[in-house]
Amino acid sequence: MKERLVTANIVETLERSGALKFKELFKIIHKMHSDVEEHNFEETLMVMELQGLIRVYTITRGKRRIELARR
Secondary structure (H helix, E strand, C coil), rough: CCCCHHHHHHHHHHHCCCCCCHHHHHHHHHCCCHHHHHHHHHHHHHHHHHHHEEEEEEECCCEEEEEEECC
16 A cells, blocks of 8 residues: 555545545545555544644544545
């Protein structure tokens, strides 16, 4: 898995689609990168959130909403 490419694709997808639920975003990215596992995807999102690129909100139990951080 090429993390920089995955990160760039996440940003591009969120720019195009706006905020997405975790499962929707994972499904889109998994189509582009079939070697991405859910655990690795979660780690990538966590790093991106710490870097200030995205924001992750809890909607209900077990559901999360991901959006680009506005600067």
